[in-house]
Every structure is written in structure tokens, then in C-alpha cells.
Amino acid sequence: MAFTDASLTALRVFREVAERGTLTAAAAALGYTQSAVSRQVAALERAAGTRLLERRHDGVRLTPAGHVVVRRAAAVVDQVDAAARELAGLPDGHGTVRLGWFASAGAGLVPRALAALRRTHPAITVITREGSTPALVRALRAGTLDLALLASAPPFRPPDAETPPLHLLTLTERGLCVAVPATHPLARGDVVDVADLHGQRWIAGTGDNLGMGVWPGLDERPEVAHTARDWLAKLNLVAAGCGITTVPASLTSVVPAGVRVLPVHGGPEEQRRLMLARLPSPLTEPAARLADALRAAARDA
The missing domain is CATH 3.40.190.10 (Periplasmic binding protein-like II)
Incomplete structure (x- = not known):
């Protein structure tokens, strides 16, 4: 089989695998079974005459040939999609x-x-x-x-x-801050000393971002009272007095009422x-x- 025989479906599937990082995630995104995704990738590898993916315990990684194919696949798929939009009388997407x-x-x-x-x-x-x-x-x-x-x-x-x-x-490039309830003792000053972060109740992220929301480098096991993926949810939990969380300085202008965002002094700079x-x-x-x-x-x- 020559690579010119590769199907558009196989190219779409391969691009999805490259983006998602695992066959399972690509299958879920496309609505396919994992075995169907595997078959499409195998067909593309046969057409290319070489391995395109390195299978690892944590997912897949593109081989050098895989990088070439995904770059070209993206161009082909985008051109086909542009043609479909043009035939349907829709904007061509150039803007x-x-x-x-x-x-x-x-x-x-x-x-x-x-x-x-x-x-x-x-x-x-x-x-x-x-x-x-x-x-x-x-x-x-x-x-x-x-x-x-x-x-x-x-x-x-x-x-x-x-x-x-x-x-x-x-x-x-800015320093990491902490968001505290306006009624919290830490809110009385204009800065927070890193030592005063010990023993606090934290509002953290979820999954792979679980540590996001807890001040880095604390020499204790933090008490995580709540977890939330959404920043607005975390900040509203702070406003409700449920705990404190870390925030980038750029969020200062969008915090809800009842929250103070303060810099932290006394430890290594957290830029x-x-x-x-x-x-x-x-x-x-x-x-x-x-x-x-x-x-x-x-x-x-």
C-alpha cells in the first residue's frame, strides 16, 4: 500500500490521537471504539511503511515520521474542510x-x-x-x-x-498571590507572611491540578477543604469563608466581592x-x- 492511498478518515483519526495523547481519549472524542482507532492508525502506518506512534504506559508519542504525517494531515484535513464549507456556501475560514x-x-x-x-x-x-x-x-x-x-x-x-x-x-511575569475572605484575619494587612499560611484550610484544583490552589513548598500536609476545577467557583468559595486559595496576580480585577488578593512575603518568590x-x-x-x-x-x- 502506498501512502497516497491513506484515507481521509485515517488522517483525521491520527490527528486526533496526536492531539489527545492516548488512543482511548481519541476514541472518546470521535465517538469510535478504541479498536476502531487502533485499526485506522495501523492502516496509516502500513501506508507510511513505518511506525508513526510509540506506545508507552502513559499514552502515545509521535515518532519523527509521525510528526511529518500529523503536520501534513492537519493541512489536508483543513483543506478538505475548507472545500466543504465553500460548497455549502459558508465562510472559507481564512479569517x-x-x-x-x-x-x-x-x-x-x-x-x-x-x-x-x-x-x-x-x-x-x-x-x-x-x-x-x-x-x-x-x-x-x-x-x-x-x-x-x-x-x-x-x-x-x-x-x-x-x-x-x-x-x-x-x-x-508576576508573583503568585493568595485570595482570602475579606473577614479572614489574614485580610487585615496588605501582605501575608508565608509562615501564616501554615494550618490554613485550602481550596484546591481537581485531578492533575489538585495542587493548584495550595501555596507551593509548604512544609506540612495541607488541609484541602474543597476542590474545584473552575476558578470562579474557587473564588466564590473563598468569598463564602470556606478557605483560601492561590491566584495569579492577573485575576485581581475579576475577584468577587468579599475576597482580598494579597502578595506573600517571607519565602522563595513564586513567579x-x-x-x-x-x-x-x-x-x-x-x-x-x-x-x-x-x-x-x-x-x-
Whole structure:
């Protein structure tokens, strides 16, 4: 079988596997069985005459040949989808930008940037989605995102080890803060001493982000009173007096009433970078305009 015989379905499935990181997740996203996904990948590998995926205990990883195929697959699938839109009389999508973002960026930065972009360039359509850093990076590599907002903590390593390296632009670098109820004893001052964080009740994230919300490096087992994936839920739990949580400084402007956001002194600085990531290729004009809007929103926050 020659690679030119590869089916469009197999290319779509392979791109989904590359983005999701596991056969199981790709199958769930596509509504297929895992065995059907495996068959499509196997057919594509036969057509390519080489392995495209490295199966590991924690999922799959693209081989060098797999990177070539997923890059080309993204282009083919996008062109076919554009043709389908044109035949249906729909916009061709050339003015569309696909943006991924981590959870807290959606609370303030992303809406501000999109509102500004609509005022200056109303013809540009932006499609967004939230995701974890690994998921957003895979989506960039798979060609299903054009830009991604990522958060990074010291020692600020690259988000993945693949080649070519992603192009990373630092938008801001600010300290991590704590959000406390306005009636909490810690809210009486303008700063919090790290020693006063011992023995507090914390509102943390869920799943892989369980530690998000607890101050890093505490030399005790923290008491996690509540877990929530959504930042607004965590902040409203703080407002209700249910505990305290960590927040990036950029969320200060969107906290609900009854919450104070305070810097922490007395320990190692906990800096957080907000980065705009993309593949190292020229941006389309709509993507460049969105990048400009994100930079301006980050600067003005």
C-alpha cells in the first residue's frame, strides 16, 4: 500500500490521537471504539511503511515520521474542510483563528483581548477552548490550534521536548498571590507572611491540578477543604469563608466581592509566566492581530 492511498478518515483519526495523547481519549472524542482507532492508525502506518506512534504506559508519542504525517494531515484535513464549507456556501475560514488557553486566562485576559479585537477587526473569528498545558501543546503540534496561552512556573522549562521547539513569547511575569475572605484575619494587612499560611484550610484544583490552589513548598500536609476545577467557583468559595486559595496576580480585577488578593512575603518568590505559544512558522494576519490583542490585554491588566 502506498501512502497516497491513506484515507481521509485515517488522517483525521491520527490527528486526533496526536492531539489527545492516548488512543482511548481519541476514541472518546470521535465517538469510535478504541479498536476502531487502533485499526485506522495501523492502516496509516502500513501506508507510511513505518511506525508513526510509540506506545508507552502513559499514552502515545509521535515518532519523527509521525510528526511529518500529523503536520501534513492537519493541512489536508483543513483543506478538505475548507472545500466543504465553500460548497455549502459558508465562510472559507481564512479569517478564523483557533486559540487555546489555561483555566485562569479565561477569567479576564481572553475576554478582554477578544473584546478589543472585535472593536478593531470585527471580520476576524476567534474559536477558543480551555485545556491543560500538555493538551494545548499537543493541539499546537497537531495543527488544531494556532495559538495557545500557557502558564509556566520556575525553572521555566520548555513545555515539551519535541522539535522544532515551540515559539514562546512571555506576555507577563508576576508573583503568585493568595485570595482570602475579606473577614479572614489574614485580610487585615496588605501582605501575608508565608509562615501564616501554615494550618490554613485550602481550596484546591481537581485531578492533575489538585495542587493548584495550595501555596507551593509548604512544609506540612495541607488541609484541602474543597476542590474545584473552575476558578470562579474557587473564588466564590473563598468569598463564602470556606478557605483560601492561590491566584495569579492577573485575576485581581475579576475577584468577587468579599475576597482580598494579597502578595506573600517571607519565602522563595513564586513567579508565574504567562506565555503565548505557537509553532515556529509565520502567523497568518488574523493570528498576528489576535497575538497583538493578547499582548496589549496582558500589558494593561
